[in-house]
Amino acid sequence: MRRNLSLDKPLQNRIAVVTGASRGIGFAIARALGAYGAEVVITARHRKSLEAARDKIPKALGVRADATRPSEVARLFRVIRRRFGRLDILVNNAGVFTYKPFARTTLADWRANLEANLTAIFLATRAALPLLQRSACAHVINILSISAFRAFPKCSAYTASKFGALGLTRVLGQELQSEGIRVTAILPGATDTRMVDEFDFPVHRKRLLQPDDVAAAVVAALTAPARTRVEEIVLTPSSGRL
Numbered sequence: 001m002r003r004n005l006s007l008d009k010p011l012q013n014r015i016a017v018v019t020g021a022s023r024g025i026g027f028a029i030a031r032a033l034g035a036y037g038a039e040v041v042i043t044a045r046h047r048k049s050l051e052a053a054r055d056k057i058p059k060a061l062g063v064r065a066d067a068t069r070p071s072e073v074a075r076l077f078r079v080i081r082r083r084f085g086r087l088d089i090l091v092n093n094a095g096v097f098t099y100k101p102f103a104r105t106t107l108a109d110w111r112a113n114l115e116a117n118l119t120a121i122f123l124a125t126r127a128a129l130p131l132l133q134r135s136a137c138a139h140v141i142n143i144l145s146i147s148a149f150r151a152f153p154k155c156s157a158y159t160a161s162k163f164g165a166l167g168l169t170r171v172l173g174q175e176l177q178s179e180g181i182r183v184t185a186i187l188p189g190a191t192d193t194r195m196v197d198e199f200d201f202p203v204h205r206k207r208l209l210q211p212d213d214v215a216a217a218v219v220a221a222l223t224a225p226a227r228t229r230v231e232e233i234v235l236t237p238s239s240g241r242l
């Protein structure tokens with residue numbers, strides 16, 4: 001029996017960028033998009049881990065780019081323009097996490113969180129816009145956090161950056177609607193990645209969300225009928241505990 005390619009590979013022929021995809025949630029998203037047929041470009045700062053991740057995703061392209069540096073972000077989208085001429089999916093995933101009491105949070109910690117978790121979304125989305133405007137099914141997905149609407153102690157810089165990123169995502173959702181560009185925020189709770197190494201208490205990793213769970217939410221938003229926009233997905237561990 002002939003298989004229906006569009007059901008098997010619902011993201012066939014889509015061009016996707018996932019920032020911060022050398023490990024963790026970004027890697028799981030990139031791998032899922034590739035498995036559903038998309039051509040995936042992944043980014044991160046460190047070459048070795050980026051190349052190792054790229055080699056695990058068929059046909060993926062790795063471009064080293066610090067999401068906080070305007071010139072590197074501009075170069076990334078120049079590469080995409082030359083190679084593909086357009087962009088269908090931008091996943092703003094790159095991020096950092098500082099877990100410290102406010103009184104010990106340095107200006108460098110503050111800036112690192114604001115730059116990687118908020119300014120990076122501004123930079124990539126602005127640079128990607130002309131390429132997204134050439135797509136018939138453009139979609140921006142921002143990987144935020146439950147820290148975008150809930151306060152946890154020892155997370156001041158991270159929380160400020162993610163609250164800001166949710167505000168930016170909501171404005172983009174409104175503004176880009178008229179251009180046919182869909183915008184979705186994914187707001188995961190604690191997920192089993194290197195990021196949770198920061199906690200100063202023992203964590204039951206098996207109880208946490210897994211990176212593939214977040215990737216499944218991204219795929220669900222991307223494959224929703226074109227007439228619908230999944231605005232926000234909040235995802236938390238069902239055990240309710242860390």
Ligand SMILES: NC(=O)c1ccc[n+]([C@@H]2O[C@H](COP(=O)([O-])OP(=O)(O)OC[C@H]3O[C@@H](n4cnc5c(N)ncnc54)[C@H](OP(=O)(O)O)[C@@H]3O)[C@@H](O)[C@H]2O)c1
Nearest residue numbers: 020022023024025044045046066067094095190191193195
């Ligand atoms: N894990 C959680 O509990 C959790 C929960 C909710 C939301 N999130 C969010 O999910 C996203 C991914 O987190 P994760 O848990 O997968 O973290 P992770 O395992 O630490 O991975 C972070 C990824 O981002 C890259 N990265 C960091 N800074 C970057 C920069 N300036 N430019 C480009 N790439 C950068 C890292 O590679 P390089 O170091 O080589 O650049 C790595 O590939 C973040 O936005 C995070 O806030 C995580």
